[in-house]
Amino acid sequence: MATTIAVLGAGSWGTALGMQLARMGHEVRLWARDAERAEAMERDRVNQRYLPECPFPESLHATGDFDAACRGAEHLLVATPSHAFGETLDRITPFVTAETGLAWASKGFEPGTGRLLHEVARDRFGPEIPLALITGPSFAREVAQSLPTAVTVAATDPEFGQAWAELLHGNNFRAYYTADLVGAELGGAIKNVLAVACGMADGMGLGHNTRAALITRGLAEMRRLGRALGADDHTLMGLAGIGDLVLTCTGDQSRNRRLGMALGQGRSVDEALAEIGQVVEGIKTAEEVMRLAERAGVEMPIAEQVHGILFRGWNARKGVQVLMERDLKPETD
Numbered sequence: 521m522a523t524t525i526a527v528l529g530a531g532s533w534g535t536a537l538g539m540q541l542a543r544m545g546h547e548v549r550l551w552a553r554d555a556e557r558a559e560a561m562e563r564d565r566v567n568q569r570y571l572p573e574c575p576f577p578e579s580l581h582a583t584g585d586f587d588a589a590c591r592g593a594e595h596l597l598v599a600t601p602s603h604a605f606g607e608t609l610d611r612i613t614p615f616v617t618a619e620t621g622l623a624w625a626s627k628g629f630e631p632g633t634g635r636l637l638h639e640v641a642r643d644r645f646g647p648e649i650p651l652a653l654i655t656g657p658s659f660a661r662e663v664a665q666s667l668p669t670a671v672t673v674a675a676t677d678p679e680f681g682q683a684w685a686e687l688l689h690g691n692n693f694r695a696y697y698t699a700d701l702v703g704a705e706l707g708g709a710i711k712n713v714l715a716v717a718c719g720m721a722d723g724m725g726l727g728h729n730t731r732a733a734l735i736t737r738g739l740a741e742m743r744r745l746g747r748a749l750g751a752d753d754h755t756l757m758g759l760a761g762i763g764d765l766v767l768t769c770t771g772d773q774s775r776n777r778r779l780g781m782a783l784g785q786g787r788s789v790d791e792a793l794a795e796i797g798q799v800v801e802g803i804k805t806a807e808e809v810m811r812l813a814e815r816a817g818v819e820m821p822i823a824e825q826v827h828g829i830l831f832r833g834w835n836a837r838k839g840v841q842v843l844m845e846r847d848l849k850p851e852t853d
């Protein structure tokens with residue numbers, strides 16, 4: 521059934537998801553924090569900055585008015601970067617009810633605390649408000665172009681998860697659902713840090729063997745932290761984990777991979793970020809992953825190297841050496 525959906529955040533991902541929902545016949549209000557940009561999008565029927573080659577479906581409307589986007593909307597979807605999740609919750613709170621629930625598509629943790637975003641939302645709204653997260657291997661441009669894509673919807677309530685899967689599902693977009701928010705959130709966040717590592721290796725020209733080793737041993741790190749924090753391992757072996765890990769470690773559309781490649785080629789973080797000009801979640805996430813890993817007593821040597829290179833001036837080539845020289849151990853660990 522067609523409904524009205526507010527999508528809060530008009531970067532590449534909010535725009536692409538808004539387009540998918542509009543293609544499914546829903547009335548979509550896409551909020552951009554920059555009112556001029558919202559006006560230009562509404563006038564030109566395209567997000568010129570992030571997805572210039574993808575015209576908007578008819579039932580998608582951009583606005584710079586947050587409250588107007590949310591007022592009367594039957595569903596609410598937050599698609600800001602994770603560092604803006606908390607402040608977006610502040611603004612959205614008056615519009616959230618047990619009927620609307622709250623969904624989001626950000627991948628990362630609360631900065632400074634390492635809390636998962638569903639913990640932040642749960643804390644804010646209590647158990648009465650159903651929550652859902654959309655995650656999985658999904659480059660915005662390919663979704664905007666309607667290329668076949670499959671994602672995971674993780675939700676606190678099965679009906680709410682299914683409802684979001686149904687809102688999105690169809691038109692070359694498949695949505696699976698799960699009750700494992702912890703696994704879905706960890707997978708989507710940690711893969712960004714590992715994509716930086718793979719990008720670095722490729723930037724240094726280390727070859728395909730290195731890339732495959734980083735993906736596989738990176739997955740082992742993800743699953744280890746997942747086990748410690750109560751994730752269902754099936755989730756990490758599915759779209760939200762290995763699926764998104766493979767996509768971002770190998771696909772050059774990934775901003776995290778591109779950051780890594782630039783670092784591997786000898787550019788600085790600031791130079792790389794200026795070139796990419798979009799959010800690179802893996803940077804802040806590297807800090808929070810290390811915080812969580814330390815707290816849980818879990819070894820994450822690849823994530824640790826990425827963190828050291830980003831924040832402590834460690835050398836990327838030396839990092840590879842450190843990883844290669846670690847003590848021998850069984851592969852199952």
Ligand SMILES: NC(=O)C1=CN([C@@H]2O[C@H](COP(=O)(O)OP(=O)(O)OC[C@H]3O[C@@H](n4cnc5c(N)ncnc54)[C@H](O)[C@@H]3O)[C@@H](O)[C@H]2O)C=CC1
Nearest residue numbers: 530531532533534553600601602604626627659660798799
């Ligand atoms: N682009 C993609 O392919 C995918 C992105 N994601 C996730 O979606 C989230 C958003 O990323 P993108 O749209 O790709 O980023 P982007 O870099 O394309 O756009 C970021 C947008 O967020 C807005 N923004 C920044 N700070 C804000 C704030 N404080 N309040 C409101 N808006 C703010 C910016 O104005 C911009 O419109 C991230 O967590 C990302 O990991 C998830 C899956 C796919």
Ligand SMILES: O=C(CO)COP(=O)(O)O
Nearest residue numbers: 656657658659774775776
């Ligand atoms: O999460 C993504 C695809 O699933 C997008 O990855 P990047 O943020 O690295 O571009």
